[in-house]
Amino acid sequence: MTVQNGTSANLSGIIVSRLGVAKTSLPPLVVMYLQGNAGNPLHRIPKFRLLAGKSIDNSEREVQVIAVAPRSYWKSTNTSPSESGLLSDYTAVLDWISTAYPNSPVVLYGHSIGGSIAVKLLASSLPDALASRVRGLVLENAFTSIPAMVRAVYPSKWLPYYYLGPFVFDKWDALSALRQCASRPCALRNVIRCPPSILIIHSENDELVPVEMGREIVQAASLVHQRSSSPLGTGPRHVLIPGALHDDAFTKRQWRDEIRSYMAEVASIDLYRQFLQRNTITFEQDKPSSLG
Numbered sequence: 708m709t710v711q712n713g714t715s716a717n718l719s720g721i722i723v724s725r726l727g728v729a730k731t732s733l734p735p736l737v738v739m740y741l742q743g744n745a746g747n748p749l750h751r752i753p754k755f756r757l758l759a760g761k762s763i764d765n766s767e768r769e770v771q772v773i774a775v776a777p778r779s780y781w782k783s784t785n786t787s788p789s790e791s792g793l794l795s796d797y798t799a800v801l802d803w804i805s806t807a808y809p810n811s812p813v814v815l816y817g818h819s820i821g822g823s824i825a826v827k828l829l830a831s832s833l834p835d836a837l838a839s840r841v842r843g844l845v846l847e848n849a850f851t852s853i854p855a856m857v858r859a860v861y862p863s864k865w866l867p868y869y870y871l872g873p874f875v876f877d878k879w880d881a882l883s884a885l886r887q888c889a890s891r892p893c894a895l896r897n898v899i900r901c902p903p904s905i906l907i908i909h910s911e912n913d914e915l916v917p918v919e920m921g922r923e924i925v926q927a928a929s930l931v932h933q934r935s936s937s938p939l940g941t942g943p944r945h946v947l948i949p950g951a952l953h954d955d956a957f958t959k960r961q962w963r964d965e966i967r968s969y970m971a972e973v974a975s976i977d978l979y980r981q982f983l984q985r986n987t988i989t990f991e992q993d994k995p996s997s998l999g
Contacts, residue, residue, distance in 0.1 A: 710775055712799035715792070719782035720775030720800070721748045723755040734810040735769040736974050741797060741828075743819030743848075743954075747781035748774035754957040758816070758966065768974050771808075775800045790827070790877035797828050801837050812977040814843035814970065819916065819953065822849025826881040829895035830888050838894035843973040844905040845966070848953055850916045851882040851923050859917050885927035889934045899931045902940035903972040906965065910951035921945065944969075 710718040724735070738758055742751065755772040777796040779788040786792070804813055817825030825844060850856050888895045899905055905928055909921030925945040932942035946965050948956045956962045 708773075708775075710796075710800050710803045712778075712796050716778040716784040716786060716796055716799075718775050718777060718784070718796055718800065720773060721752075721755075723752065723759050723772040723774070724769060725759050731768065733768050733978075734808060735771045736970060736977070737804055737808050737811045737813045738770060738772045738970075739797075739800060739804060739813055739815050740772055740774040741815065741817040741821030741825050742774065742776065742780070743821050747776050749781075757957055757963060770970060773800070773804060790879060793824055794828055794831060797824060798831075798833065798837070801828075801833075801840070805837055805840050812842040812973055813840045814845065814973055815841060816845040816847070817849060818847045819849065820879060822846035823852070823879040823881040825849075826884050826895065827879065829898060830884040830893050833894050838897070841894055841898055842977060843903060843969065844895075844898050845908065845969065846905065846924065847908040847956060848910055848913055848916045849881060849907075849921070849924060850879075851920045852880040853878050854880075855882075855920065856916070859920075882923060882927055885924065885931060889931040896931055896935060899928050899943060900935040900938050902976055903944075903969060904928075904932060904940055905943045906969045907943055907945045908956060908962065908965065909945070909947055910953055910956045911947050911949050912951060913953045915953045918947070921947075 708720050708722055710720065712718055740748075740751070740755070740758075742748065748755075751774065755774065758772050759770045775796075776783045777788065777793045778784050778786050783796075801813070804811075815825045815829070817823070825846065826849070829838075829841060829844065850859075884895070888899075907921055907925045907928065909916075909918050911918065922945070925943050928943040932938050946961070948959050948961050951959050951962070
């Protein structure tokens with residue numbers, strides 16, 4: 708598949724779904740996957756097969772995974788992968804999904820830097836029509852910011868690299884984006900506020916991103932939930948996957964159980980929304996019309 712981002716980039720991606728799923732009247736649940744820094748969507752097919760591998764509720768509802776490589780990755784346009792450019796690319800992907808799957812709930816799944824991109828994307832000034840489509844967010848081994856990662860990788864103050872973080876051009880500061888969204892309407896605040904909120908996964912033995920960063924993210928997200936007007940549900944969930952490394956959490960049984968449970972909850976709440984809409988009742992949520 709190809710997504711056109713205006714005149715700036717052609718984005719290549721794949722769609723993964725399970726063969727033999729019985730067709731129902733329910734639209735599929737769509738997982739929009741935002742990848743980490745290395746590789747391309749094809750390298751992640753074993754993970755996507757698990758995400759789309761089983762029905763998530765008793766209705767045999769289908770799950771489809773859409774993984775699009777942003778600019779400079781895989782077969783997408785080879786141009787500078789700036790923060791603004793990647794956010795623009797993933798906005799185009801979300802727009803493509805909204806057109807191709809007009810009635811499907813969308814879950815953003817971001818791994819590593821993809822998690823930071825997902826946070827920044829939902830905290831940005833998304834058009835209302837796109838912001839309202841996102842019903843869930845999974846962050847796996849996401850980091851708080853690039854400057855914080857520089858300090859984590861080079862912890863010694865005797866090395867010059869320790870001091871380079873503030874000079875990084877693209878900071879991908881997910882932690883600040885979370886803290887700021889507590890005080891203004893945006894898609895990120897809506898997702899955190901409304902059940903099932905967000906799922907934050909971290910590998911116990913992550914060799915790249917410190918586990919403490921996962922704790923900082925869940926603390927910031929929990930504060931957003933608490934400060935929201937009329938918060939619903941129990942708020943963000945933080946899961947530590949025992950024995951997992953940065954890239955292999957999906958091979959662990961707990962990851963599969965947590966993901967299956969979360970997707971089932973998204974699907975169930977979507978069915979409830981549809982019921983309310985059929986009965987002309989609007990599901991309460993922040994209005995994202997004043998974004999920015």
